[in-house]
Amino acid sequence: MATALDEARAALATGDVPIGAVVLSPEGEVIGRGRNVREADADPTGHAEVVALREAARARGEWRLDGCSLVVTLEPCTMCAGAIVLARIKTLVFGAYDEKAGAVGSLWDVVRDRRLNHRPEVLAGVAEAECAGLLADFFQGQRVASSGSGPAAARDA
Numbered sequence: 268m269a270t271a272l273d274e275a276r277a278a279l280a281t282g283d284v285p286i287g288a289v290v291l292s293p294e295g296e297v298i299g300r301g302r303n304v305r306e307a308d309a310d311p312t313g314h315a316e317v318v319a320l321r322e323a324a325r326a327r328g329e330w331r332l333d334g335c336s337l338v339v340t341l342e343p344c345t346m347c348a349g350a351i352v353l354a355r356i357k358t359l360v361f362g363a364y365d366e367k368a369g370a371v372g373s374l375w376d377v378v379r380d381r382r383l384n385h386r387p388e389v390l391a392g393v394a395e396a397e398c399a400g401l402l403a404d405f406f407q408g409q410r411v412a413s414s415g416s417g418p419a420a421a422r423d424a
Contacts, residue, residue: 268338268362268394274302274315275340275401281307285401286341288315290323293334293357299323315339316347320354331355340398342369342391348377352385360390362398 274287283303290299301318304310316339324330336358337351343361348370351359359378361371370377371389378387 278302288319288339
C-alpha cells in the first residue's frame, strides 16, 4: 500500500484526485503502477487502476493477469471493478471506502457478482485512515480554493 500511496501523492502535481494503484506479480514484484491522470491526460478512463492494469498487461505481454494482485488506495468504481474482473486479478486490496461511487461493496459489488465469470478475493480497509486522509486533505483544499478564502485569497487580495 505504501507504493500505491506514493503514486497517489504524485497525482497531486497534476491536480488529479490522489488515488494510486500498483499491480503485483504472483511473486510480489511490482509490474504495473498507476495514478489518476484524468486531468493530466484529459482522459475520462485515466483512473489509477486502469493505468496500472494497462502497464502490467504490457509488462506481461498479455491481458490476463492471472495470479496478480491489485493494490489501490480507494475502493474501485464500476469501470475499474469491471476491468479488475476482466483482467482476472486474483486479489484486490484497497484502502478507503468510496461511499459515493464504490463498486466493491459500498454502492455496488461488481467484483463479487456471481453472474460474472471471475471473482477476485477482496481485502478492504488496508491503511484506510491514511488513504482516506489524503483524499480528505485534497478535497478540503479544493473547497477552500473554490470558496475564494484561505491563504491564497488573502495573499491575492
